[in-house]
Amino acid sequence: MHKLLSIFLTLALFQCLSFAQAGPQLYNMSFDEWSKDGSTWYPRPDKATPSQRVWDTGNKGTKIVGKSITVPEEEFVAVKGPGKKAAKLMSQDLKISFAPGGLYTGDFLRLVGMGAELSWGIPFTARPKSLHGYYHYTPKVISSARAPYKDKKGQMDNGRIYVILADWDGKFITKTTTSTFIDEMGDEHIIGYGSLPITGASPEGKYEEFNLEIEYRSDRTPKYVVIVCSASRWGDYFTGGDGSVLYLDEFSFVY
Numbered sequence: 001m002h003k004l005l006s007i008f009l010t011l012a013l014f015q016c017l018s019f020a021q022a023g024p025q026l027y028n029m030s031f032d033e034w035s036k037d038g039s040t041w042y043p044r045p046d047k048a049t050p051s052q053r054v055w056d057t058g059n060k061g062t063k064i065v066g067k068s069i070t071v072p073e074e075e076f077v078a079v080k081g082p083g084k085k086a087a088k089l090m091s092q093d094l095k096i097s098f099a100p101g102g103l104y105t106g107d108f109l110r111l112v113g114m115g116a117e118l119s120w121g122i123p124f125t126a127r128p129k130s131l132h133g134y135y136h137y138t139p140k141v142i143s144s145a146r147a148p149y150k151d152k153k154g155q156m157d158n159g160r161i162y163v164i165l166a167d168w169d170g171k172f173i174t175k176t177t178t179s180t181f182i183d184e185m186g187d188e189h190i191i192g193y194g195s196l197p198i199t200g201a202s203p204e205g206k207y208e209e210f211n212l213e214i215e216y217r218s219d220r221t222p223k224y225v226v227i228v229c230s231a232s233r234w235g236d237y238f239t240g241g242d243g244s245v246l247y248l249d250e251f252s253f254v255y
Contacts, residue, residue, distance in 0.1 A: 023255035024126045026105065026225070027054045029133075030079075030250050031087040034072040041068040043087060043103065053107070054122055057089075060108040061116050062099050067092070069101045078134035078207040078249035086249035089231040091140075091157070093242040098144035100235020101246060104228040106171060115177035121224035124165070127192065128253035130214055131163050131227065134207040135248055137198045140241030142232075149239040157241035158233040159198035161248075163214055165222035166190045172226070176236055182226070192216045197233065198246070207249065227251075 028044060035046035040063045042048075043055040057070035073088040089101030097114045106120040137159050145153035164182065166172075166189045172182055184193060194214040202208050229248055232240025 023128060023253060024124065025253055026122060026124070026227075026251075027052050029252055030084075031055075031072070031248060032083055032085045034085065039063055039066050039068060041071050043070070043072075054105055055103060056106055056108050056118075057104075058099060058102050058108060058116065061111050062092075062094065064111070065094050065096070067094070069099055070103055073247060076136070076205075076247060086247050087229075089229065089246040089248065091232040091235060091240045091242065091244040093144055098232075098235070098238045098240055098242075100240050101231035101244070102229065102235065103248065105226055109173070112175065112177050115175070118174040118176075119171045120174055120182070120226045120228070121166070121168070121171040122226075123223065124225035125221055125223065126253070126255075127165065127216065127222065128214060128255050130254045131161070131194065131212040131251060132210070132254050133161075133212075133248065133251040134209055135159075135161070135198065135246060136202040136207045137231075137247075138201055138245045139199075140243040142234075142239060142241045144242065145234075145239045146237050149234045149237050152234060152239055156200075157231075157244040159229075159231050159244070159246045160196065160233040161198070161210070161212060161227070161229045162195040163193065163212060164190055164226040165192035165214065165216075165224070166226070167220055167223045169223075171224060174236075176238075179237070181236060191218045191220050191222050207247070211254065 059068040109117040139157040231246035
């Protein structure tokens, strides 16, 4: 009797978990697929189709110094198995500029002076409850700081993961040189929003599981989803710690 009850409860739990995960996902949320062009890594397969071009990084910008600061990780992963990888985001002081390790949905468009223009967002019309995944964070003391975060210098770096669902007419164009960023609190086109500040170092050798809840401000249908992850929370303002590292693995939307 107890054995039958145990089997029933196991099956019920499995069905609940399956239902929670049911719904549209983004391509390569496991971060298993990567390709390389010269010294530049991309979080997508080689010769990716348009539907596979979901994630991008700042590696196109840092290739001028022959470096990729967001790379695949094959040994330290949240879920082990053949072909399993994670994403390793490394903030670095490149002397010419501070470069935060980052990963986001969208495209790196071009370098502009000492900054960049990025296209943020992927077409998406679902309304997930949360973003689930795993991270491991090793922060460093903030060594590079610019306005309006000059006072952060000497403090410990923070990481961050955040999600935005919006109904803009097109993808949002971020311009770091003019501090043109999404107004996370005031943009009337934002339908759903969730933010996970990452403070302090993770336990050595272990990933931390997270479930980032998305709060909805409207019952409208989204047109785009933006997921942004950074090893240096204030990196858009060239502020962060040289050597801060954020590992990410096995993302999924929960419904």
